[in-house]
Amino acid sequence: MQKRYVAIWFRHLLTDWLILRRPELREIPFVLTVKDHNRLLITAANSRAENQGIFPGMPAADAKALVPVLELIDEIPGKRARLLRSLGEWCIRYTPYIAVDAPDGLLLDISGCAHLWGGELPYLKEIVKRLRSKGYDVRAAMADTVGTAWGIARFGKVSPVIGNNAQAEALMPLPPAALRLDPSILERLRKLGLRTISSFISMPRPVLRRRFGQDLIRRLDQALNNEEEYIQPIHILDPYHERLPCLEPIRTAVGIEIAVQKLLEILCLRLQKEGKGIRTAIFKGYRLDGKVVQMGIGTNRASHNTDHLFKLFALKIATFEPALGIELFTLDAPKVEDVQPGQETLWAEDAGLEDIALAELLDRLAGKVGADAIRRYLPAEHYWPERSIRATSSIRERAPVKWRTDKSRPVQLLTKPELIEVTAPIPDYPPMLFRYKGKVHQIKKADGPERIEREWWLEKGQHRDYYQVEDENGRRYWLFRSGHYNAEGANEWFIHGFFA
Amino acid sequence: MSMLQTKKDIINKLQKSILLLQGLRPAAINGDESVGLGPVESAFPNGIFPVGAIHEFLSVEPEQAAANGGFIGGILNPLMQRGGACLWISMSRKLFPPSLKSFGIEPDRIIFVDLKRERDVLWVTEEALKCQGLAAVVAELKDISFTQSRRLQLAVEHSRVTGFILRSDPRKSGATACAARWNISTLPSELQDGMPGIGLPRWKVELLRVRNGNPGSWKMEWAAGRFSQIAELTGIPVLTKSLKTG
Structure with a gap:
């Protein structure tokens, strides 16, 4: 089947994109710059800047001297490639085979697609019109080979659609740069006065090879369809x-x-x-x-x-x-x-929190009662009891520090300490009895005090002096006095937990 | 004589198969299935603490809830040693995870599910008990009916997960399908040589009902990371009632 290609050239790819994002830039000349050896180098200029003689590759200082009102904007690294790729993905509506042609073009393999848009010219017009209406300044051309389409898109002056096997005539009047050649070869061609392709296309091949290298021959053959050229289509992920x-x-x-x-x-x-x-x-x-x-x-x-x-x-x-x-x-x-496929085990072993059955159970629970109802607790580096644990909803997260065992903590902890009435004999002694929920508890044994200071960088307030006490039935409580002992008897005592 | 012997054999055999049908397995050949409860375990059929069964704890006051927490923590420790995780389901949980560390459990291996409705607690408990990846499930409930408990018991018979139900409403403690009903209460601690301070936790462990076992009462202490029976009151399991449930 006859191959047909379209080459699209974005003349001001990055600046057009920037104008779309910031419409106020439309009216002023601006350039994109990168830092290169202690100077700013221009990488892209908008059409207004180009009209005033500023081109990519110029140092920014020179350009600023030419046009004082020139705006300098830092180029985002990698933006050009990402932008081209996303434009290529957008073009998937025209053909399934699209290749990115760095730095500023796209190549479309359109074999067997054009008739869907009613012919080759309407097809090409549609692409150009859609891209221009989006705000990109583009030129496009269609030919049997990638090379010809590329050259016509950039340098063609007559018709953008080159007929079947008409590459040679189309390329004749174009400059050698239309053949995608290295700048050093172009320079040699220019020195010899070979300004158009027609001036050297009919020269004997060995002569051309000797003077300009194999590269020129290869590019010429690719453009004239004597040598097959393959494009690397971008792969678009199929959504799930x-x-x-x-x-x-x-x-x-x-x-x-x-x-x-x-x-x-x-x-x-x-x-x-x-x-x-x-x-x-x-x-x-x-x-x-x-x-x-x-x-x-x-x-x-x-x-x-x-x-x-x-x-x-x-x-x-x-x-x-x-x-x-x-x-x-x-x-x-x-x-x-x-x-992650788990390694098959010969002997079934409990995997703890990594168990698949457990993960599936938690999914079901989360689906029914909500994910925020399911929690694990990890130790936190705080002495203040309420802050000594941290809730996490992940089953993978590991404890960053070890659980402390040096101080005993109650099995049941009240979310908020409750006020109790106590009788305490002397300063810093545990109370003799306390009344909690209308019941008097005689204290037989006690441990303490354990003073826990409030973390002043987090909140203000008084420290707590904690006592572990045991009543006559062996029930154990965690009580604390808020602040220092007060001789006037205005001490506030609280119950905060129950020991096993 | 030989006739009598064979009859006894037959009865023994039948009893064993009934136990099997009720989800109580005979002693496992491999592995030590003891949970470290010592003499208390002898109250259960075959002298083994039944894992893969539902245990019911009375948990009326916060003090008792704390005692239960400690006691269950002690049992969970050997259960979770084999690697499984534990789910703790409740509506108004006050359990303070760091305290479990002193009963030998890594508190971050327990997953807490805090719910708002009793219905959800039952649903989550049943789903969790069906999951073979867990070592144990602890559920704090107000009350449980016979039907509900039987559903839970059926779930564990298949998955071999141990379930602990903490019941906070003691008034309606009717029959349930649970393997055992426990009542844990605190005892005053004792210190050697009249030292000041508080001693190790002590509990009066009462087995009010045991399916196919002997109820009894023991005094236990949690010392050096394991249960030990308090010396002066050894032996004599007090037979309270020989009730058989289920």
Whole structure:
């Protein structure tokens, strides 16, 4: 089949993009610069700057001398490649084979595509029109070879569409630069007065090779279709998205269950092949009345286990309202991660928190009662009891410090210390008895005090003197006096916990 | 004589198969399944603490809840040693995780589920008990009916997870399908030679009901990372009631 290519040239790729982001730049000359050996070098200039004689490659200081109002903007590293790639992804609507042609172009293999837009000229016009209307200053050309299309896009003056096997005539009047040659070769050609391709195209090949090297011959052959040229198409990721249209509107829970099951099976099969698993998934139903209902799930570790994922959805099917009926179901997986295949063990061993069954259980619980109800606690480096633990919702997170065992802590801790009435004999002695919830407890044994200072950099207030006390029945309490002993008897005592 | 002998054999055999049907396994051949409770374990059928069963604890006052926390912590320690995690489900949890460290447990290996409704607690408990990746599940409940307890018991018989139910409403303590009903209360600690301060935690461990076992009462102390029976009151398991539930 006859190959056809389109070359697109973005004349002011980066500056056009910047103008789109900051429309106020449209009216002023500006350049993008990078730092190079202690000076600023211009890498891109907008058309206003170019009209005043400023070109990429100039030092910024020279340009500033020419045009004092010139605006200098730092170039974002890597932006050019990312921008070209995203433009290439946008162009996927015209052809499936698109290659990035650094630094400022795209190459499209359009073999067998043009007739869909009603011919080659309308096709090319459509591309140029759409890109120009977006704000990019582009030129494009179409030919049998990449080389010719590239040259015509940049230097062509007559027609952008070059007919079949008409490369030679089209290239004749163009300068040698249209052949994608090295600057040193171009310089030699210029010195010899070979200003157009026509002036050397008919020279004997051995002569050309001897004088200008193999590169010129290769480029010439590529442009004239004597040598095949391959482009490296960009690979666009297929989104994890599956659709299930229904012949009849679905209204029953069973129908929805079947839809979830089917879509999960298709998606999980693909994920399994790619070694990936779902972290979040959204199931949507498009209803007859035009509304979209959806339910989402999340998992603690990437999973492509259909049964498990189905169970997570099954918990929510009751909230999924079909109303008059659902015509189309879709399943998206916006967050997908690699699945770490666990090493097969010969003897089943408990994996603790890494256990897959546990992760799946937690997913189900989170789906039903909410993820914020599930917590683990890790030690925190604080003495203040309320702050000595830190809640985490991750099951992977490890304790950064060891749990302290040097001070005994109560098994039950009241969220807020409660005020109690005490009788304390002498300063800094534990109380003799205390009344809590209307009941008097005689204290038989006691330990303490353990003074815990408030962390002044976090909050203000008084320190606490903690006592462990045991009453006549052996029940143990954690009491504290807030602040220092006060001779006037205005001490505040609190109960804060219960020991085992 | 030989007739009598065979009859006895048959009865023994039948009893064993009934125990099996009720989810109580005979002594495991491999591995030590002891939870370190010493004499208390002899109250259970075959003399083994039943893992893969539901244990019910009375937990009325916060003091008793604290005692339960410590006692369960002591039992959890050998259960979790094999690597499994533990789920602690409750509605108004006051358990302070760092304290479990003194009972030999890494508090970060316990996953806490704090819920708002009793119904959710039961649902989560049942789901968790079905999960084989866990070592134990502790659930704080107000009350549990016979049907609910039987559901939980059926769940663990398959998964071999140990369940602990802490019941805070003692008025309606009807029959349940749990393997055992415990009542833990604190005892005054004692220190050697009249030293000042507080001694090691001591509990009066009462087994009010044991399925196919002998209820009794013991005095235990938590010392040096394990349970030990208090010396002066050794032996004599006090038979309170020979109730059989389930």
